[in-house]
Amino acid sequence: MNTYFIKRFIAMIITLWLIITGTFFLMHSVPGSPFNEERTTNEAIQKNLEAYYHLDEPLIVQYGNYLSALLHLDLGPSIKKSSQTVNEMLGRGFPVSFELGFYTLILAVLSGMTLGIIAALRHNGVVDYLSMSIAVLGISIPNFVMATFLIEQLAVNFPIFPVATWSSPKHMVLPILALATGPMAIIARLTRSSMLEVLTQDYIRTAKAKGLSPVKIVFKHALRNALLPVVTVLGSLAASILTGTFVIEKIFAIPGMGKYFVDSINNRDFPVIMGTTIFYSAILILMLFLVDLAYGVLDPRIKLHKKEAK
Amino acid sequence: MEKILQVKDLRVSFSTYGGEVQAVRGVSFDLHKGETLAIVGESGCGKSVTSQSIMRLIPEPPGRITGGEILFNNIDLIKLKEPELRKIRGANISMIFQDPMTALNPTLTIGEQIMEGIMEHEKISRAEAKKAAVEMLQLVGIPSPEARLKQYPHQFSGGMRQRIVIAMALVCSPDVLIADEPTTALDVTIQAQILELFRDIQKKTGVSIILITHDLGVVAQVADRVAVMYAGKIVEIGSRREIFYRPQHPYTIGLLQSVPRLDIEKAELVPIPGTPPDLFSPPAGCAFAARCKYLMDVCERVYPVQSSLSNYHHVDCWLQDERAKKLVSTLV
Numbered sequence: 001m002n003t004y005f006i007k008r009f010i011a012m013i014i015t016l017w018l019i020i021t022g023t024f025f026l027m028h029s030v031p032g033s034p035f036n037e038e039r040t041t042n043e044a045i046q047k048n049l050e051a052y053y054h055l056d057e058p059l060i061v062q063y064g065n066y067l068s069a070l071l072h073l074d075l076g077p078s079i080k081k082s083s084q085t086v087n088e089m090l091g092r093g094f095p096v097s098f099e100l101g102f103y104t105l106i107l108a109v110l111s112g113m114t115l116g117i118i119a120a121l122r123h124n125g126v127v128d129y130l131s132m133s134i135a136v137l138g139i140s141i142p143n144f145v146m147a148t149f150l151i152e153q154l155a156v157n158f159p160i161f162p163v164a165t166w167s168s169p170k171h172m173v174l175p176i177l178a179l180a181t182g183p184m185a186i187i188a189r190l191t192r193s194s195m196l197e198v199l200t201q202d203y204i205r206t207a208k209a210k211g212l213s214p215v216k217i218v219f220k221h222a223l224r225n226a227l228l229p230v231v232t233v234l235g236s237l238a239a240s241i242l243t244g245t246f247v248i249e250k251i252f253a254i255p256g257m258g259k260y261f262v263d264s265i266n267n268r269d270f271p272v273i274m275g276t277t278i279f280y281s282a283i284l285i286l287m288l289f290l291v292d293l294a295y296g297v298l299d300p301r302i303k304l305h306k307k308e309a310k
Numbered sequence: 311m312e313k314i315l316q317v318k319d320l321r322v323s324f325s326t327y328g329g330e331v332q333a334v335r336g337v338s339f340d341l342h343k344g345e346t347l348a349i350v351g352e353s354g355c356g357k358s359v360t361s362q363s364i365m366r367l368i369p370e371p372p373g374r375i376t377g378g379e380i381l382f383n384n385i386d387l388i389k390l391k392e393p394e395l396r397k398i399r400g401a402n403i404s405m406i407f408q409d410p411m412t413a414l415n416p417t418l419t420i421g422e423q424i425m426e427g428i429m430e431h432e433k434i435s436r437a438e439a440k441k442a443a444v445e446m447l448q449l450v451g452i453p454s455p456e457a458r459l460k461q462y463p464h465q466f467s468g469g470m471r472q473r474i475v476i477a478m479a480l481v482c483s484p485d486v487l488i489a490d491e492p493t494t495a496l497d498v499t500i501q502a503q504i505l506e507l508f509r510d511i512q513k514k515t516g517v518s519i520i521l522i523t524h525d526l527g528v529v530a531q532v533a534d535r536v537a538v539m540y541a542g543k544i545v546e547i548g549s550r551r552e553i554f555y556r557p558q559h560p561y562t563i564g565l566l567q568s569v570p571r572l573d574i575e576k577a578e579l580v581p582i583p584g585t586p587p588d589l590f591s592p593p594a595g596c597a598f599a600a601r602c603k604y605l606m607d608v609c610e611r612v613y614p615v616q617s618s619l620s621n622y623h624h625v626d627c628w629l630q631d632e633r634a635k636k637l638v639s640t641l642v
Binding site for chain 1: 418
């Protein structure tokens with residue numbers, strides 16, 4: 001088991017390194033730099049600035065410098081927001097994004113799975129069609145439309161919740177709802193289809209023949225087997241939700257991580273681009289690892305350590 | 311002999327896009343205490359539907375029991391509601407399915423799967439249930455049962471899994487065990503072991519067994535009585551001797567002739583030509599008429615009256631009619 005973790009850890013590091021290298025060189029091969037915008041800067045000043053941020057050195061040297069700083073977990077300074085380091089920006093933005101994403105995930109998973117299970121059990125019934133219509137709506141309505149709709153109805157027309165910002169639990173309701181609809185719909189559809197498949201399996205018939213109650217059949221025999229596909233999408237879904245969503249954070253003026261992703265690219269703010277990409281990749285890799293662990297727990301046939309299986 | 315289960319004129323239909331399929335068209339038989347009744351017939355003859363109807367396990371819809379009675383201890387199972395049926399399933403009537411590879415839940419230990427049945431029906435502690443499960447595994451011949459209880463289905467071979475399925479079905483000591491092709495998915499040596507196990511268990515527990523199969527070899531080994539099904543009806547039923555040595559229905563004769571024999575030199579394998587009728591619109595007369603070499607005019611128009619050759623031996627065929635017998639004797 002330990003050798004598995006070690007191997008897996010090494011693989012994760014290599015993956016991350018490949019992402020870093022790819023992003024670094026791609027980023028620098030795109031025309032433009034942090035200092036040539038519409039506003040023309042004095043050439044001497046620009047030279048000085050580039051020298052200050054070591055942008056005048058050969059690319060390979062810059063790459064080496066970046067990697068060695070990264071080994072000390074230093075993501076470098078932001079070029080555009082000169083008084084801040086990337087570490088500080090992430091340190092401030094991520095907890096907020098994580099909080100929003102965490103509640104969103106819980107809501108999406110619970111409601112999505114409930115809808116999916118009910119739909120599967122009432123296959124081709126009214127409830128099934130109703131919940132699947134909701135799911136299709138959830139998938140097809142973009143979350144910024146959902147967000148503005150929610151704001152108009154629940155903050156303006158009926159002022160139950162605040163319009164924007166992020167300070168009290170009451171402020172969290174609308175963004176969480178807006179962000180959760182899409183993932184909820186995806187999870188509901190997935191749960192439904194995989195439940196439907198599992199419910200036709202022979203072992204479900206065996207369970208019925210034992211005289212078990214429908215509740216036991218669904219929760220003990222069917223659900224666990226139906227969870228595998230859901231867990232699979234959950235990994236990447238979780239990574240993208242937890243690290244912030246630009247649109248929702250922008251609409252609700254939430255000081256999360258999402259805006260750094262987008263702003264940094266527009267500004268060619270190299271250290272921030274690198275920092276956010278690495279951070280997102282690390283979270284994604286971690287989530288995928290957790291998904292693999294979950295497989296092993298859910299299905300005893302999946303062995304994480306291959307040696308013993310032989 | 312005491313009748314533990316009586317099936318009277320059972321009719322089951324399935325509604326499909328093409329129309330209504332009459333899968334079972336009036337099946338009647340009795341099951342006596344402690345006996346093994348084999349139901350044989352080719353694929354699609356309704357033998358599995360019959361057995362699943364007894365447990366009320368056919369999916370409704372599309373399936374529907376359109377008529378008849380299934381009397382178990384004088385209770386009509388067709389009239390029971392789900393919660394009452396659940397008390398009978400597994401406790402009084404158990405079922406074993408064809409494929410042991412898929413009949414067990416891959417994510418639960420076999421101990422859990424055996425114990426949950428008994429814990430559902432009897433008020434006993436986990437420890438007692440575990441003891442019962444260990445005893446069951448011993449009964450079906452699984453070595454070191456305590457350790458095996460903690461294992462998952464994929465850690466067992468096919469034959470072992472079928473033993474576990476049998477243990478699961480027997481853990482509540484049911485009165486009736488329905489085995490739907492229990493050996494079809496197993497290789498021949500394992501088949502023999504499992505059949506041996508059935509005989510052994512019946513001797514020890516006195517359970518009545520309904521064995522669904524298309525394998526006459528299996529029937530010859532374990533059945534006390536045999537019912538031959540064709541196109542949703544039982545066309546001949548009798549003791550094993552009667553069916554194997556004095557078969558009366560041309561279909562039964564055809565089935566026996568189409569079994570390869572090693573004991574007779576140059577024994578010819580005679581297949582039955584044709585295919586079973588379409589059960590969307592079953593024929594008015596005998597369903598076998600189109601494939602029967604003794605076909606008479608009456609066969610296609612009127613379903614034969616049942617003739618009894620002994621207390622147990624009944625056959626639905628016009629050849630049993632006095633007039634047909636006379637005709638045959640004049641021809642020969």
